[in-house]
Amino acid sequence: MPVPPEKLPRLLAATPPEGLAGHVARYGPIPFRGRRQHGGRARVGVPGGEGRLIDSVERAGLAGRGGAEFPAAQKLRSVLDRSRKGLGGRGGAMVVANGAESEPISMKDRALLTVAPHLVLDGISLAAESVGAVEAFLCLNGDDEALRRRLGDAVAERQQAGAGPIPIRIAAVPPGYVSSEESALIHLLNGGPALPTFVPPRPFQKGVRGRPTLVNNVETLAHLALIARYGPGWFRAVGTQAAPGSALITVAGAVNRPGVQEIALGTGLREVLAAAGGPAEPPQAILAGGYFGGWLPASDVPQIRVSGPDLRAAGGRLGAGILVALPESACGIAETARVARYLASQTAGQCGPCVNGLPAIAEALEHIAWRGRDARAQHWLGQLLGLVEGRGACHFPDGAARFVASALDVFAADVRQHLHSGPCHRVTRRGVIPVPGAGRPGARQEKAGQRVAGQRGNGLRESGLRGAGQDVSWVGRQAERQLGGAPGAARPGKGVPRWPTASG
Amino acid sequence: MNPIACEAHGVCMELLPEMIGGDPWGYPIVSDRPVPLSLLKLARKAEASCPMLALLVERTEGT
Numbered sequence: 001m002p003v004p005p006e007k008l009p010r011l012l013a014a015t016p017p018e019g020l021a022g023h024v025a026r027y028g029p030i031p032f033r034g035r036r037q038h039g040g041r042a043r044v045g046v047p048g049g050e051g052r053l054i055d056s057v058e059r060a061g062l063a064g065r066g067g068a069e070f071p072a073a074q075k076l077r078s079v080l081d082r083s084r085k086g087l088g089g090r091g092g093a094m095v096v097a098n099g100a101e102s103e104p105i106s107m108k109d110r111a112l113l114t115v116a117p118h119l120v121l122d123g124i125s126l127a128a129e130s131v132g133a134v135e136a137f138l139c140l141n142g143d144d145e146a147l148r149r150r151l152g153d154a155v156a157e158r159q160q161a162g163a164g165p166i167p168i169r170i171a172a173v174p175p176g177y178v179s180s181e182e183s184a185l186i187h188l189l190n191g192g193p194a195l196p197t198f199v200p201p202r203p204f205q206k207g208v209r210g211r212p213t214l215v216n217n218v219e220t221l222a223h224l225a226l227i228a229r230y231g232p233g234w235f236r237a238v239g240t241q242a243a244p245g246s247a248l249i250t251v252a253g254a255v256n257r258p259g260v261q262e263i264a265l266g267t268g269l270r271e272v273l274a275a276a277g278g279p280a281e282p283p284q285a286i287l288a289g290g291y292f293g294g295w296l297p298a299s300d301v302p303q304i305r306v307s308g309p310d311l312r313a314a315g316g317r318l319g320a321g322i323l324v325a326l327p328e329s330a331c332g333i334a335e336t337a338r339v340a341r342y343l344a345s346q347t348a349g350q351c352g353p354c355v356n357g358l359p360a361i362a363e364a365l366e367h368i369a370w371r372g373r374d375a376r377a378q379h380w381l382g383q384l385l386g387l388v389e390g391r392g393a394c395h396f397p398d399g400a401a402r403f404v405a406s407a408l409d410v411f412a413a414d415v416r417q418h419l420h421s422g423p424c425h426r427v428t429r430r431g432v433i434p435v436p437g438a439g440r441p442g443a444r445q446e447k448a449g450q451r452v453a454g455q456r457g458n459g460l461r462e463s464g465l466r467g468a469g470q471d472v473s474w475v476g477r478q479a480e481r482q483l484g485g486a487p488g489a490a491r492p493g494k495g496v497p498r499w500p501t502a503s504g
Numbered sequence: 505m506n507p508i509a510c511e512a513h514g515v516c517m518e519l520l521p522e523m524i525g526g527d528p529w530g531y532p533i534v535s536d537r538p539v540p541l542s543l544l545k546l547a548r549k550a551e552a553s554c555p556m557l558a559l560l561v562e563r564t565e566g567t
Binding site: 134196197198350351352353354356357387391392 | 506507508509510511512527528529530531533
């Protein structure tokens with residue numbers, strides 16, 4: 001058994017491509033809790049292991065890394081309870097690993113799946129064992145064929161080696177901000193469009209094929225695979241009491257080296273930005289949590305630590321681990337308006353308040369940003385925010401409203417100036433926050449192009465970077481280019497949904 | 505209320521204005537207060553009259 005890694009990186013330690021043998025040499029064998037299967041094929045999962053990992057996950061205090069920060073153990077337990085009771089019929093539970101990463105700024109799931117595919121697959125197998133699941137799906141970005149192929153190869157490699165107790169199938173998720181929302185994934189895997197559905201029933205009650213279904217982000221599952229090996233004490237050796245462990249963070253915007261880092265939760269925001277090469281221009285504000293998060297004034301940066309509870313207390317979010325630096329030279333209202341317009345284009349089109357409210361919010365913000373001199377606009381915008389919150393089947397409108405509300409708060413002085421004397425001179429600046437081409441076909445390609453442009457010089461050779469103490473590691477696009485999977489190579493599509501394809 | 509099913513027919517708002525208001529686009533805003541006994545009959549009627557069957561009167565605990 002290899003020695004557990006004492007320092008970070010924990011998840012992003014490998015140099016891709018690392019096969020199963022290298023992975024096992026690095027982290028040790030997959031520690032199934034039950035009887036090991038015979039002859040490479042198990043009848044039902046790995047029998048006897050149900051529930052035995054959940055206590056460790058609970059003691060570790062692992063929270064979901066997909067954005068909602070839901071306690072992982074609680075989710076595991078609710079699925080296990082249902083599958084034990086035989087609810088959802090014969091055949092046991094299901095596991096769905098979410099690696100679709102439809103939040104445009106986030107790059108961390110892709111980085112993780114590139115550097116440590118087997119760690120994610122370990123996590124899927126171990127979670128499946130814990131909840132008594134016999135089948136699993138790994139949901140990946142529908143536009144990223146190269147990544148899907150690599151993960152398909154990794155699944156096949158495990159099966160050949162007899163390390164694949166249950167079948168893991170890879171599903172392609174069509175582009176769209178809400179298409180990787182958990183009920184949308186279930187909808188897709190059940191043969192429908194990738195659109196959110198009305199809940200309850202929630203996935204743990206009635207998910208894929210009506211069975212109790214565990215839906216977890218791929219990073220959450222990778223942490224679970226390490227907790228299964230090294231235990232909760234090891235996991236808690238980094239991080240804070242309230243937010244233990246490490247997390248993958250995507251830093252974007254006006255920093256010198258945007259990219260993905262693995263940090264100990266609770267690391268200072270300033271250190272995290274410094275590890276991203278530091279501000280490229282004097283910063284004005286930080287967007288914490290992506291389009292579902294909130295703005296933090298740059299003056300608060302020295303006091304803020306990067307963890308879910310810390311960021312929420314400061315007015316932001318950890319979300320899917322996204323931090324974007326906005327420079328002084330940009331207009332926060334115009335930047336927020338661009339994102340709001342994009343979000344309006346991403347509504348699933350199902351719930352009236354979202355369909356009507358988000359475009360109206362975008363319009364009101366655009367009015368303040370580029371026209372101004374209209375005191376009523378702010379009042380109207382405030383009313384609109386109240387009209388969309390909590391009124392959708394999913395939390396998409398809530399997140400959008402929260403994001404816009406935090407902009408009105410943090411950029412309050414700018415809003416007053418725009419309303420009183422017209423737009424500031426900074427509105428002419430080209431957008432700093434990455435926003436995919438709003439709703440146009442091929443938006444994903446544009447997003448991919450931005451990623452490449454933002455990634456110059458950020459490669460694995462910087463993996464020795466220690467800008468923020470020893471808690472930081474880096475991975476960049478170069479790793480993927482070495483593997484022939486540059487995002488620019490994504491198939492030029494027209495946003496046509498592609499249905500899940502079986503593989504391995 | 506199921507916001508996906510709702511198509512803003514507005515029947516519920518007509519029948520139960522005490523508890524259901526409208527937004528600028530005609531979609532209902534349902535109060536989160538429990539339905540008082542005096543309005544229960546009307547609430548049942550609103551539930552049954554929704555052309556999309558998007559409204560559901562639920563029993564809460566302790567009632």
